[in-house]
Amino acid sequence: MSGKQPLIDGRATKPDAASVIAARYDNKPDALLEILHDLQHEAGHVPEASVPVLAKALNLSRAEVHGVVSFYHEFRRKPAGRHVVKVCRAEACQSMKGNELADAAQKSLKVKFGETTSDGAITLEAVYCLGLCATSPSLLVDERPMGRMTAQKFEALVKELAS
Amino acid sequence: MIRIYVPKDSAARAVGADAVADAIVAEAAVRKIDFQLVRNGSRGLLWLEPFVEVETPKGRVAFAPVEAGDVKSLFESKFHEGGKHKLSLGVTEDLPYLKNQERLTFARCGVTDPLSVADYMSHGGFIGLKKALTMKGAEIVTEVTTSGLRGRGGAGFPTGIKWKTVHDAKADQKYVCCNADEGDSGTFADRMVMEGDPFMLIEGMTIAGIAVGATIGFIYIRSEYPDAIRAMKDAIRIATAAKWLGQNIQGSAHSFSLEVRRGAGAYICGEETAMLDSLEGKRGMVRPKPPIPALHGLFGKPTVINNVLSFAAVPYILAEGGKAYENYGMGRSRGTLPFQLAGNIKQGGLVEKAFGITLGQLINDFGGGTATGKPLRAVQVGGPLGAYLPASQLNLQMDYEAFAANGAMVGHGGVVVFDDSVDMAAQARFAMEFCAIESCGKCTPCRIGSTRGVEVIDKIVAGIARDENLMLLDDLCQTMTDGSLCAMGGLTPMPVQSAVMYFPEDFDRPAKMVVAE
Numbered sequence: 001m002s003g004k005q006p007l008i009d010g011r012a013t014k015p016d017a018a019s020v021i022a023a024r025y026d027n028k029p030d031a032l033l034e035i036l037h038d039l040q041h042e043a044g045h046v047p048e049a050s051v052p053v054l055a056k057a058l059n060l061s062r063a064e065v066h067g068v069v070s071f072y073h074e075f076r077r078k079p080a081g082r083h084v085v086k087v088c089r090a091e092a093c094q095s096m097k098g099n100e101l102a103d104a105a106q107k108s109l110k111v112k113f114g115e116t117t118s119d120g121a122i123t124l125e126a127v128y129c130l131g132l133c134a135t136s137p138s139l140l141v142d143e144r145p146m147g148r149m150t151a152q153k154f155e156a157l158v159k160e161l162a163s
Numbered sequence: 164m165i166r167i168y169v170p171k172d173s174a175a176r177a178v179g180a181d182a183v184a185d186a187i188v189a190e191a192a193v194r195k196i197d198f199q200l201v202r203n204g205s206r207g208l209l210w211l212e213p214f215v216e217v218e219t220p221k222g223r224v225a226f227a228p229v230e231a232g233d234v235k236s237l238f239e240s241k242f243h244e245g246g247k248h249k250l251s252l253g254v255t256e257d258l259p260y261l262k263n264q265e266r267l268t269f270a271r272c273g274v275t276d277p278l279s280v281a282d283y284m285s286h287g288g289f290i291g292l293k294k295a296l297t298m299k300g301a302e303i304v305t306e307v308t309t310s311g312l313r314g315r316g317g318a319g320f321p322t323g324i325k326w327k328t329v330h331d332a333k334a335d336q337k338y339v340c341c342n343a344d345e346g347d348s349g350t351f352a353d354r355m356v357m358e359g360d361p362f363m364l365i366e367g368m369t370i371a372g373i374a375v376g377a378t379i380g381f382i383y384i385r386s387e388y389p390d391a392i393r394a395m396k397d398a399i400r401i402a403t404a405a406k407w408l409g410q411n412i413q414g415s416a417h418s419f420s421l422e423v424r425r426g427a428g429a430y431i432c433g434e435e436t437a438m439l440d441s442l443e444g445k446r447g448m449v450r451p452k453p454p455i456p457a458l459h460g461l462f463g464k465p466t467v468i469n470n471v472l473s474f475a476a477v478p479y480i481l482a483e484g485g486k487a488y489e490n491y492g493m494g495r496s497r498g499t500l501p502f503q504l505a506g507n508i509k510q511g512g513l514v515e516k517a518f519g520i521t522l523g524q525l526i527n528d529f530g531g532g533t534a535t536g537k538p539l540r541a542v543q544v545g546g547p548l549g550a551y552l553p554a555s556q557l558n559l560q561m562d563y564e565a566f567a568a569n570g571a572m573v574g575h576g577g578v579v580v581f582d583d584s585v586d587m588a589a590q591a592r593f594a595m596e597f598c599a600i601e602s603c604g605k606c607t608p609c610r611i612g613s614t615r616g617v618e619v620i621d622k623i624v625a626g627i628a629r630d631e632n633l634m635l636l637d638d639l640c641q642t643m644t645d646g647s648l649c650a651m652g653g654l655t656p657m658p659v660q661s662a663v664m665y666f667p668e669d670f671d672r673p674a675k676m677v678v679a680e
Contacts, residue, residue, distance in 0.1 A: 029444050030442065033427055072427035072447075074428035092577075128346065131345060133349045133351055133503065135177050135212065145390070147174065148177075
C-alpha cells in the first residue's frame with residue numbers, strides 16, 4: 001500500500017472509544033476478541049493507540065493485547081476502504097475457477113490482496129471459506145454474501161460500490 | 164392465508180434470494196394479494212437456490228431457481244395458489260434429492276421459520292429437552308452413549324464417553340462449548356443449522372449442560388459467518404424469553420445460559436484447544452493434551468466441546484432414544500452424517516444419509532457429476548486436511564474406519580469435487596501454503612515445515628532434482644505428522660501425499676518457470 005493514498009476512515013472515534021467498549025463487556029479479559037470486533041466495527045480498524053487503553057482496562061500487558069490483535073487475520077491495524085470485499089481462496093472455490101476470479105479482482109481494482117484502492121472505495125481481502133461452497137466461487141461484500149461469481153459480475157459489483 | 168417461503172440462508176442470499184423476496188412483496192402489493200412471507204432456512208438443494216415454496220393443500224410446492232425477473236410471471240401463472248409455471252418442481256417432499264435422504268438432524272431445516280419457537284415445537288422441537296429435564300445426568304449420558312454418536316467435527320471421538328468424563332468430574336463450574344468455527348472448505352452444514360434451525364443447537368447444548376452439570380455455554384462462531392452469528396444471537400434471545408434458556412428452564416431446577424463468541428479469521432481456532440484459548444480472549448494457540456479439555460478445559464474447568472452437528476444430533480437421540488439413532492449407519496460409524504456436496508458439482512448441497520453410502524453414490528446419484536460436465540479427476544473429502552482421492556476410489560464407503568484404512572478421513576463430511584482441469588501439484592502446494600498461513604506457530608514442523616513444503620513442491624514442479632526433492636517432501640511430511648501437536652501440522656501431509664501418490668504425473672511435467680510467491 002503506498003503512503004500517499006488518502007485512506008478515508010470517516011468514522012473517527014473518540015480516543016476513549018476502546019475503554020467505553022471494554023466497559024460494555026465489564027472489562028473482562030476473556031471478551032477481548034468481542035471488544036476488538038466492536039472497536040473495528042466502530043472505528044473501521046483497531047488503532048494502535050487503543051492497545052495500551054485496552055491493556056489497562058482488561059488488566060493485561062500491552063504485549064498480550066498486541067499479540068491478540070496481530071494473531072487474528074480479521075483484525076485490521078490500518079483503516080480500510082469504504083467497502084471490504086473478501087474473496088474466498090479455498091479449495092471448493094478453486095475448483096470453480098476461484099483463482100481466476102481472484103486474479104481478475106486484483107487486476108480490476110489494481111490492488112493486491114490486503115490493499116485498498118487508491119480512491120479509498122474498496123479493500124480487497126483473501127478469506128478461506130465462507131461456507132458458500134456449493135455456489136462457488138463466492139465472496140463477501142461487507143456482510144453481503146455473493147455466489148456463482150464471474151469476472152463480469154465482479155466488474156458490475158465494483159461499479160455498484162463506486163457509486 | 165397464503166404462505167410463500169423464500170430462504171434466508173446465506174447461500175440463497177448469495178444468489179439473489181433477498182431480491183426475489185423483495186420482488187414478491189412488491190408484486191403482491193401491486194396485485195393486492197394478501198400473503199405471509201416466511202424467510203426459512205435452506206432445504207439444502209443449493210444448486211436450485213433461490214428455492215421458493217408455496218403452501219398448498221397437497222403440500223408445499225417448489226419453484227426454482229427463481230430470479231427476481233421471474234416473479235411477475237410467477238404471479239401471472241398464480242404460483243401463489245399452486246399454479247404451474249416453467250420453474251415448477253412439484254411437491255418439495257417428492258423431489259428425489261430430498262426423498263432419498265435420511266434426515267434426522269436436518270428434518271426441520273428449510274421447513275420452518277428459523278426464529279419461531281411455535282414452528283420449532285410443532286415440528287418436534289424441545290421434545291428431547293423436555294425428556295432431559297426429567298432425567299438424571301447419568302441417564303442422559305447413557306442415552307447418548309447408546310446412540311453411538313461420535314464427534315462430527317472430524318475426530319470422531321465417542322460423544323457419550325466425553326460427556327461421561329465431564330459428568331464424573333468434580334468442579335464448582337463446568338462449561339459446554341460449541342465449536343462453530345467451521346473453517347474447512349467444502350463444509351457448510353454447521354452454518355445451515357445455525358441459520359436454518361438455531362433452536363436445535365440451543366436444545367442440544369442445553370441437554371449437554373443438564374447431562375454434565377454445566378450451567379454456562381458458549382458458541383464460538385467464525386466471523387466469516389455474519390448471518391449465522393445474527394441468527395444464533397436472535398435465537399438465544401428468543402429462547403431465553405420463552406424460558407427454554409436461562410434460570411429454571413420451563414420451571415425446572417435446571418439453569419443454562421448461552422453466549423455467542425465471534426472468532427476472528429483464524430482457521431486454527433477450529434482445533435478445540437486453540438478455540439479454548441481464543442474463548443479466553445487469547446491468541447488461538449494449541450494446547451498440549453493431556454490434560455484433556457473434558458477435565459481441564461475453558462478457564463481450567465471441565466468442559467464439553469462438541470461440533471455443531473454433534474449437539475444438533477442430540478435432540479433426536481433424546482426424543483427417539485439412542486437406539487433409534489444407532490439403527491442407522493455401518494460398523495462403528497453410527498447414525499447419519501449431513502454430507503456437503505461442494506465445488507465442481509452439478510447438484511451441490513446438503514445430503515444427510517446414514518454412514519455406509521459410497522462416495523460415488525453421493526457424487527453421482529445425488530450430485531449428478533461435475534458442474535462443468537467434464538470428467539471427475541479428484542475429490543477432497545474432509546476439508547483442507549483431507550486426502551485427495553481419484554475417481555478409482557469412489558467406491559469407498561463413508562465410514563470413519565473405512566476412510567482411515569485408505570489414508571483418508573471423513574472429517575466433517577465435506578466433499579469437494581474437481582474436474583480434469585485441476586492441477587494436483589498446485590493443490591498440494593496450496594495445502595502447504597494454507598498451513599503456513601494458518602499455523603498457530605507453536606510447533607516448528609508446522610510453522611516452518613509448511614513454508615519449506617511450498618518451496619520443495621515448487622522445485623519438484625520446476626524439475627529441479629525431482630526424485631531427491633520428492634524424497635525430501637516425503638521426509639518433511641513424516642516430520643510434520645510426527646512432530647505437530649494438532650491436526651493442522653499433523654494432517655497437512657494428507658492432501659499433499661495423497662496428491663503425490665494418486666496423481667504422480669502432475670508432479671512430473673516438463674520443467675516450466677515457477678514463480679514463488
